[in-house]
Amino acid sequence: MNLSAIYRYPIKSARGHAVNSASMDRFGLAGDRRWMLVDSEGQFYSQRRAPDMALLDVALREDGLSLSYAGESIEVSTPRTGDREISSTVWGHTMLARGVDPRVDTWLSHRLGADLRLVFCPEDASRSVDSVYLPDAKREQHVAFADGFPLLIVSQASLDDLNTRLNNPVPMDRFRPNLVVGGSDPFAEDEWRNLRIGSTTLAIVKPCSRCAIPSIDQQTAARDPEINRVLASYRRREGVIYFGMNAIVTGGGEFTIGERVTVLN
Structure with missing residues (x-):
């Protein structure tokens, strides 16, 4: 497996952009x-x-x-x-x-x-990640204006699987991930717990619940309800649709496109 894409979103919920490399600061991707x-x-x-x-x-x-x-x-x-x-x-x-x-x-x-x-969000802001989801409760993690966690990971295979079920395939930007992993099985990320990307280690801490945003075309702002109906047919658990996994960095903090991705457990 490899790191196939990196995205960052300077303004919460505005258009994001792809980058070739990125580093972590105290809130998430710089x-x-x-x-x-x-x-x-x-x-x-x-x-x-x-x-x-x-x-x-x-x-x-x-x-x-x-x-x-x-x-x-x-x-x-x-x-x-x-x-x-x-x-x-x-x-x-x-x-x-x-x-x-x-x-x-x-x-x-x-x-x-x-x-x-x-x-x-200034440098001295303090918005902590919910310690319930941290592997080491003594190691506080912060986040700026992301929904709740510093990183969102999605596998390319999961999107590819979804697109086989849609009448009109969609790009990855519908799901606004930070890191995209290539070379895995569809939804393999559901089972990951600890991951290494290059020299950086991550803990996968919580599935990402989904709202209406995946139904919005990020190039036109038009709504297409098909995507959420299809997701609900096979990715809904206890009334909530899940797609992708939230993560925190546990060591290192640098990412570059093409780096090897290894599941530690």
């Missing part, structure tokens, strides 16, 4: 979901509420982001210590995130049709 949109009450905003977020293209700059939407673009500077703070909530966890230039908020609000703020 540059991954350190930014988030929140509504006027500070609740996170995602494609669940606004499918058009799939059309918000994001590029990392040395000190911020470049945003593009429908042919228009704007630059965003990373907030500094002392900049305005905004109470921001993601899946029940509330933290103080840093706000950006209000002109960026206005630009985003006009294009996405809601009163929005763009916030940044």
